[in-house]
Amino acid sequence: MSLDWIYYAISWILLTWHSAWDAIGVPVGSVIGTNFAWILSIIFLVVTVRVILFPVFVKQIKSQRAMQALQPKVKELQEKHKGDRETLQKEMMELYRKEKANPLMGCLPMFLQIPVFLGLFHVLRRLDPDKQNQTLYGWTVDQFQSASQAKLFTAPIAGKFGSTADELASLGANGTTVKIIAGVLVLVMIATTYLTSRQMILKTGWAEDPQQRMIQRLMLYGIPASLLISGAIFPIGVIIYWVTNNLFTLGQQQWVLRKFPPPVTAKKATAPAATRSPVQPARSAGLFGRGKAAPPAPVKATAPKVAGPKPGAKPTNPKKSRPAKRQG
Secondary structure: OOOHHHHHHHHHHHHHHHHHHHHOOOOOOOEOOEOHHHHHHHHHHHHHHHHHOHHHHHHHHHHHHHHHHOHHHHHHHHHHOOOOHHHHHHHHHHHHHHHOOOHHHHHHHHHHHHHHHHHHHHHHHOOOOOOOOOOHHHOOHHHHHHHHOOEEOOEEOOOOOOOOHHHHHHHOOOHHHHHHHHHHHHHHHHHHHHHHHHHHHHHHOOOOOHHHHHHHHHHHHHHHHHHHHHHHHOOHHHHHHHHHHHHHHHHHHHHHHHHOOOOOOHHHHOOOHHHOOOOOOOOOOOOOOOOOOOOOOOOOOOOOOOOOOOOOOOOOOOOOOOOOOOOO
16 A cells, blocks of 8 residues: 555645745744754644644543543453453453443554654655655655755754764764764653653553553553664654654643543542541642642640539639648
8 A cells, every 4th residue: 555645745744834934934044053944844743733633632532531430340340250361351342342432542643643653754764865856745856955954953854863874974964963963852752752651641540451551551661662772763853753742742631631630430439538547648640650748737736624613513712622730
């Protein structure tokens, strides 16, 4: 199956945004070693894709809420069919079908963005001034030459950490500069990828379903770890796209989680007050799982109570209770 339609679509969005930035006066040439018109075109490629995928993101949130609401029933099935994995999987699939919940919906937005990522990767990889066909996918020769010379702090957006000496020479780039810029961006890409997964898990908690928990672990640890190796072959422009997409996701998830907080599970809602420690401060989990502890309420010192006389009792005079002083 040909992916040319994706390459044409990605190219059209990039060139449209580049023309827009040029029209409003963003410098097309290099400023502090950076061609901001092309960098902004990549950033707003992310914005364009995320706006298109916003309805899918809303469905993802609804599916995650449905999956969370089903956790008590999932736990019951796990207890009922403990040791019978095949029956458990059948019962859980039937439960998901009946309640119209899809465990894979949480990964759908990411899967839909894979063609965009691959398309941008292919388009930027072609940005070689020595290429013969420079008008492929709707580019003009001037646009192709401008993009092939676009840089981020003097590192070409088509360069990558693992660029060969010949590739760097054709781009007119310094190998050390490219490695530094690409290396820093790869580390930022790994960190933001980890944080986007951790942010959601901190708010919704680990799933009871083993399949869901496995997906969560893959998203939290597997994908960031794989980027440490695969990031070496990504062009700098693609890493800019990935980091921007992660930052967009962090902001979008934070907004959704504040506006539509996860439902309180029955276990938390019915927890008796006696089981809560009165002196343990509450914590508000933040992006890194840490929050400032609320200071314990100050305890006012109370004066010791003095027992009063019983009703009807005769008042006692402390002076009369003392023995009379004998006269000498």
